[in-house]
Amino acid sequence: MANTNDIKSTTSSAQQNGQRSEDKGANNSPLQTSQGTTTINDTVVAKLAGIAAREVSGVYKMGNAARRAFDAVSERIPGAQTSVSGGVSVEKGERQAAVDLSIIIEFGASVVDVARAIRRNVISTVEQATGLEVVEVNINVTDVHLPEDDDQNEDEGKQLQ
Structure with missing residues (x-):
């Protein structure tokens, strides 16, 4: 993933082509106005x-x-919720964000x-909800889910009861 310095120095392809978005200019961020500054936590971007x-x-x-094993245990606990940001890491600067995803x-x-x-x-x-420019989305495919995996998990669940 790009580090924070890279995110700040990265320019979008639109900016490289000489086009500037009015809400992404150097001093014209929708998150920084004359009326105040809006700060968005990394967790918000990760959940989105x-x-x-x-x-x-x-x-x-x-x-x-490891995340799947944790979620499997959490699912068996009444009232427990799995995290919507599981498998997501975010690096965010003032105006830009980079996202890493791990998926099956x-x-x-x-x-x-x-x-x-x-x-x-x-x-x-992310861009619509936050006004941040997403400069990269890196995707790590960690596994392939096979239909027979569901059958095997159901059989294991029956044995535990």
């Missing part, structure tokens, strides 16, 4: 990105093996198509 990624068809779950893809889905759809949805959601 996680929700946006989960909306994409072909994404089975978010996170790596459904068997048969195109990794390229799913990744493209995730990037589009995450960028759109």
Whole structure:
């Protein structure tokens, strides 16, 4: 993931082409106005990105093996909730953000198509909700979910009861 200094120095392709968005100019951020400054916590961006990624068809779950194990235990505890930001890490500057996602893809889905759809949805959601420019969305596909994995998990659940 880009570090904070890289995020601040990265320019969008629109800026490289000489086009400037009026809300993304050097001193004209929608988060910094003459009436005050709005600060957005990294957690907010992570949750928005996680929700946006989960909306994409072909994404089975978010996170790596350790995160999935934690979520599996959490699901068995009454009232416990799994985190919508699981599998998401964010690095945020004053005007820009970079997002790293770990996903499990459904068997048969195109990794390229799913990744493209995730990037589009995450960028759109985060930029629209926060006013931050999303400079990159890195996606790590950690596993492929097979239909027989569900059958195996159901059998294990029955044995535990």
